[in-house]
Every structure is written in C-alpha cells, then in structure tokens.
Amino acid sequence: MVTKISIITVCYNSASTIRDTLRSVADQTHPHIEHIIVDGGSSDETVSLVQQYRRHSGPLVSEPDRGIYDAMNKGLALASGDVVGFLNSDDAYADTNVLSRVAEVFAMQTVDACYGDLVYVAANNPNRVxxxxxxxxxxxxxCSRGWMPAHPTFYVRRQAYQRYGGFDDSLRIAADFEICLRLLEVQRLRVTYLPGVLVRMRTGGVSNASLRNVVRSNREVAQALRKHGFPAGLPLILGKLASKLAQLRWSLMAPRV
Structure with a gap:
C-alpha cells in the first residue's frame, strides 16, 4: 500500500514567498500527496496564488485564526493522509524526492515518526545557505534537555495526533517544541532519523525575530517541560545555547544543497 502524505501549509499574507512553497510540493515525485492550505484571511494575493499554483488536491481554508498553532490544528483536523507533515509558506523542499524518502520510511510499520536535516537560507536569496x-x-x-528535531522536517502518523492531540495553542512560540516533547519523550513514539537535508527554510522565524521573542521562547520551553514533569532551569538554557552554537558551526562546513 502506498503511503498517503498530508502536507499542511499555514500562511498569512505570504504572496512574496508561497509560490516557491507550492511549486516545491507540486514537484515532488511521491504520487499520493494531500496539500492542505490554512490561510489566516490574507489581504494580499496569497489565496489566488494558492489556487493558481497548487497541484495536489486538499482543503483550502481562509479565515481568521488565533495564531499559527491554532491554524496548524485546523490543518490536522482536515488531514486524511496516513502521515502528516508541515511545510511553512516561506520554506521549500530540498529536492523533488523528499516525500518519496519519507514514504519509504513509513512503509515500515515499526516507525511512528521521522525527521531529517534542514538548512536556513537567506530571506532574499534562497540559494544561499x-x-x-x-x-x-x-x-x-x-527533548527533556531542550533539544528538538527541525519541525518542518518532522513527519508523524496521523493516528498519533488523533491519539495524543495536536498543538497546545496556549503557547505562542514554542508549541512545536511541546508537541515534539510530548510525542517523543512522553509517549515514546518509535522515531527514525532520516539523514540528509529535507527542507530549505528562510531565515526570520518568529522565535528568533527579536530578543523579546527569544526570551519568550525559552520561557515557553521551560513551561512545556514543567507541564510534563521535567526540570527546567539554567542548565536547560545553557544546553539550548550550546545546541544553537553547534548549528552555527555546522553552517561553516555545510555541504552545498
């Protein structure tokens, strides 16, 4: 049986970038893709671009929401695939075979989730890593030490979301960390690392957009850890900083992708 993959793209006034995202999904070689678009009620050309460039069927919702994680939960509720992943409206797949590789992993019934590598690219030049x-x-x-996989590379069986729930939208920045913590550390999903770059992500994410957001992100990570009974304090913050420095060091040696 061929794995059906639901890809959820959340967007709001994304006309400047979403065309690349849509083409990236359309060019995937995997034959069974559902591309769900959850738009927050854009006032620019986002919805018309979706209608023009989306090649895979799937629900299109355009209405106000309570934030990105509320929108992601709307997408989860609409998904019908065996496996669910998220691709942001300013991101793109690294190559045309990404979802085929993901589907191969989920052909093994012993796998509940998988993730891979990601490169950040310049916001004004997506070819520059x-x-x-x-x-x-x-x-x-x-995860209990503050690490998480790159969320745009994280794929999970839909049954796991149905069983363990979606995003905690009381968290405004770090709900992606909380759901990875819940699924991998608390529920112990059987997860596989898929080596290689899966996604090209433009710089400028919300969690790192300002010092205020960095502080809030760390607070929410600590809140998520305490919610699930894990300690949260200075060692956690230092561990996260060390992880960020490791990522930066890799950028100096990153392969061309």
Missing amino acids: VRYWRSRPYQPGL
Missing part, C-alpha cells in the same frame, strides 16, 4: 541544522538519531532524554 546561512546555517545548517544537522539532526541526529533520537535518544531518550534529548
């Missing part, structure tokens, strides 16, 4: 996010095979305890 500025940082390399190299992941690693998951070991128990990684």
Whole structure:
C-alpha cells in the first residue's frame, strides 16, 4: 500500500514567498500527496496564488485564526493522509524526492515518526545557505534537555495526533517544541532519523525575530517541560545555547544543497 502524505501549509499574507512553497510540493515525485492550505484571511494575493499554483488536491481554508498553532490544528483536523507533515509558506523542499524518502520510511510499520536535516537560507536569496541544522538519531532524554528535531522536517502518523492531540495553542512560540516533547519523550513514539537535508527554510522565524521573542521562547520551553514533569532551569538554557552554537558551526562546513 502506498503511503498517503498530508502536507499542511499555514500562511498569512505570504504572496512574496508561497509560490516557491507550492511549486516545491507540486514537484515532488511521491504520487499520493494531500496539500492542505490554512490561510489566516490574507489581504494580499496569497489565496489566488494558492489556487493558481497548487497541484495536489486538499482543503483550502481562509479565515481568521488565533495564531499559527491554532491554524496548524485546523490543518490536522482536515488531514486524511496516513502521515502528516508541515511545510511553512516561506520554506521549500530540498529536492523533488523528499516525500518519496519519507514514504519509504513509513512503509515500515515499526516507525511512528521521522525527521531529517534542514538548512536556513537567506530571506532574499534562497540559494544561499546561512546555517545548517544537522539532526541526529533520537535518544531518550534529548527533548527533556531542550533539544528538538527541525519541525518542518518532522513527519508523524496521523493516528498519533488523533491519539495524543495536536498543538497546545496556549503557547505562542514554542508549541512545536511541546508537541515534539510530548510525542517523543512522553509517549515514546518509535522515531527514525532520516539523514540528509529535507527542507530549505528562510531565515526570520518568529522565535528568533527579536530578543523579546527569544526570551519568550525559552520561557515557553521551560513551561512545556514543567507541564510534563521535567526540570527546567539554567542548565536547560545553557544546553539550548550550546545546541544553537553547534548549528552555527555546522553552517561553516555545510555541504552545498
């Protein structure tokens, strides 16, 4: 049986970047893709570009929401695929075979989730790599120490979301960390690391957009850890900083992709 993959793209006034995202999904060689678009009620040309460039069927919602994680939960509720992944409206797949590789992993019934590597690219030049996010095979305890896989590379069986829930939208910046913590560390999903770059992500993400957001992100990570009974304090923050420095070091040695 061929794995059906639901890709959820959340967007708002994304006309300047979403064309590349849509083409990236359209060019995938995997034959069974559902591309769900959840738009926050854009006032620019986002919706018309979606209608023009989206090549795979799937629901299109355009209405106000309570933030990105509320929108992601709307997408989860609409998904019908065996596996669910998220691709932001300013990101693109690294090549045309990414979803085929993901589907091969999920052909093994012993796998509940997978993730891979990601490169950050310049916002005004998506061909220029500025940082390399190299992941690693998951070991128990990684998430509880503040580590997480790159969320745009994270794929999970839809049944797991149905069983364990979607995003905690009371968190405004770090709900992606919380859901990785919940699924990998608390529920112990069987997860596989898929080496290689899966996504090209433009710089300028919300969590790192300002010092205020960095502080808030760390607070929310600590909140998520405490929610699930894990300690949160200075060692966590230092560990996260060390992880960021490791990512920066990789950028200097990153392969061309």
